[in-house]
Amino acid sequence: MNILYVASEATPFAASGGLADVSGSLPAAVNKKGHDCRVVIPLYKNMKPDLRASLTPLTSITVDVAWRKQYCGILTTIYNGVVYYFIDNEYYFGRDGMYGFYDDCERFTFFSRAVLEMLRYIDFKPDIIHANDWQTALISVYYQTLYRYQQGFDNIKNLFTIHNIQYQGKYGTEVVNEIMGIPMYHSDLLMYDDCVNMMKGAFEAADRISTVSPSYAHEILDPWYAYGLDRILINKQYKLSGILNGIDTNIYDPEKDPLIPANFKAGSHVKGKKICKEKLLADLGLCEGDEPVVGIVTRFVAHKGLDLIKYIFEEMVDRGFKFAVIGNGEKIFEDFFEEMARRYPDRVSVTIGFVPETARKIYAGADMFLMPSQNEPCGLAQMIAMRYGTVPIVRETGGLRDSVKDCGGENGNGFTFKTYNAHDMLNACLRAQALYNDKKEWKKLVDFVMKCDFSWESSSEKYIELYKSLLGS
Ligand code: GLC
Numbered sequence: 001m002n003i004l005y006v007a008s009e010a011t012p013f014a015a016s017g018g019l020a021d022v023s024g025s026l027p028a029a030v031n032k033k034g035h036d037c038r039v040v041i042p043l044y045k046n047m048k049p050d051l052r053a054s055l056t057p058l059t060s061i062t063v064d065v066a067w068r069k070q071y072c073g074i075l076t077t078i079y080n081g082v083v084y085y086f087i088d089n090e091y092y093f094g095r096d097g098m099y100g101f102y103d104d105c106e107r108f109t110f111f112s113r114a115v116l117e118m119l120r121y122i123d124f125k126p127d128i129i130h131a132n133d134w135q136t137a138l139i140s141v142y143y144q145t146l147y148r149y150q151q152g153f154d155n156i157k158n159l160f161t162i163h164n165i166q167y168q169g170k171y172g173t174e175v176v177n178e179i180m181g182i183p184m185y186h187s188d189l190l191m192y193d194d195c196v197n198m199m200k201g202a203f204e205a206a207d208r209i210s211t212v213s214p215s216y217a218h219e220i221l222d223p224w225y226a227y228g229l230d231r232i233l234i235n236k237q238y239k240l241s242g243i244l245n246g247i248d249t250n251i252y253d254p255e256k257d258p259l260i261p262a263n264f265k266a267g268s269h270v271k272g273k274k275i276c277k278e279k280l281l282a283d284l285g286l287c288e289g290d291e292p293v294v295g296i297v298t299r300f301v302a303h304k305g306l307d308l309i310k311y312i313f314e315e316m317v318d319r320g321f322k323f324a325v326i327g328n329g330e331k332i333f334e335d336f337f338e339e340m341a342r343r344y345p346d347r348v349s350v351t352i353g354f355v356p357e358t359a360r361k362i363y364a365g366a367d368m369f370l371m372p373s374q375n376e377p378c379g380l381a382q383m384i385a386m387r388y389g390t391v392p393i394v395r396e397t398g399g400l401r402d403s404v405k406d407c408g409g410e411n412g413n414g415f416t417f418k419t420y421n422a423h424d425m426l427n428a429c430l431r432a433q434a435l436y437n438d439k440k441e442w443k444k445l446v447d448f449v450m451k452c453d454f455s456w457e458s459s460s461e462k463y464i465e466l467y468k469s470l471l472g473s
Helices: 018-023 026-032 049-053 104-118 138-147 175-180 184-189 198-205 214-219 230-235 270-284 306-318 331-343 356-365 381-387 398-403 422-436 439-451 456-472
Strands: 002-006 036-042 056-065 068-079 082-088 128-132 157-162 195-197 208-211 240-242 293-297 322-327 348-352 368-371 391-395 415-417
Touching (some): 018 026, 026 036, 026 456, 036 104, 068 104, 082 104, 104 138, 104 175, 128 138, 138 157, 138 184, 138 198, 157 198, 157 456, 184 198, 195 198, 208 456, 214 240, 270 322, 293 356, 293 381, 306 331, 306 422, 322 331, 322 356, 368 381, 368 422, 381 398, 391 398, 391 439
Parallel strands (some): 128 157, 157 208, 293 322, 293 368, 322 348, 368 391, 391 415
Antiparallel strands (some): 056 068, 068 082
16 A cells, blocks of 8 residues: 655654654554555754755645745655655745744645645655644645545545644634635635634545544543544544554664663563663762652643642652653743752752653653653653653553553553542552562563553554555445
């Protein structure tokens, strides 16, 4: 099968979050199974120079953005067995940063249209276009309204994946005519709650909708999780499903990882993990000693459950936990962690910002990994932590629920709690601490956690099944 995987970011070319990890690893896994999955992303300014130098120009074309005619360069490269295409336009993408500009609607409308136009000029005809998140949502809308009857565009199926339903691409109605250039008689595809909602457009126009865990696929039918889109999704349930993400187990490999102080593997982790923990404590200025170190690697935003952590934090410090925190985001949480680090300098460390090396050292050196999200479409951090033998403590939601099972039951690989409540979270942490103090049992648990398979092996197979079922439909 030929699949064109479209996203606004992909590791290593452009990355700001989990989406980049997925678009940087799923296509390669699909290709290993004998398909041709190619990736297209915008060409942003801030690409590492060596990667930028590896791109070859293919051609340049003109793309309509309503009444405007815009330049569009197309570049290409092969990376990790995957052909990548890059959509170039200085005006739209030659800026510092990827999102958050006043004209994001126009920038990604251009991108979506350019992806379809590009198909006229490359020697690749996709059977499926797999678009991801609101930035690419217009592709299926354009396909159904303007392209499907054009020569060379027949019989392309559209899959749209939701990585986070909170970001929908919502704008005033004028953009349909002014920016998208979609005929007004098709505008009902995009309209929702008196706004243009690009994600909703994809829900209407794509042949299938998927999301990044089975549990999240259910949860987003509920207003508590859906940020307003539950009403439309309930109608589109027949084409909605969830597939748990995987992680790139070659990048995240405690046996080979050059970024961590000592390598280790399941079955013989004790020595290596101990060195990683000691080095982590020393690097972060935390006191030595055997008490459990809790790692937190996250964006500082409310839906990551930081208010629960904030509420119970000092009690946890009193009860003997140490904390290694890294992340950035809302000031209220940055200030909070900084204050805690000032108050308990030898027990709490916070790194504001995102330093991948430090994050990796926390994954490897911490004993437990805390992720009490309010909602979590999939979550990759808990899987990475587990790969490094760091036991997750999570709330049972979305992909956290699908990847972590509580140790109180069979095949437990972590500690979980259900209700969004700080004391329920504390209780899960205390159960983890109790097991941690039983060194023999803890060692067994860490080995088991490390053996859990979060590679793309089985998830890529599920995507292939979904692709196949699309072509059969
Ligand atoms: C988004 C979600 C996260 C998911 C990632 C990749 O960032 O918030 O839960 O793991 O996308 O799908």
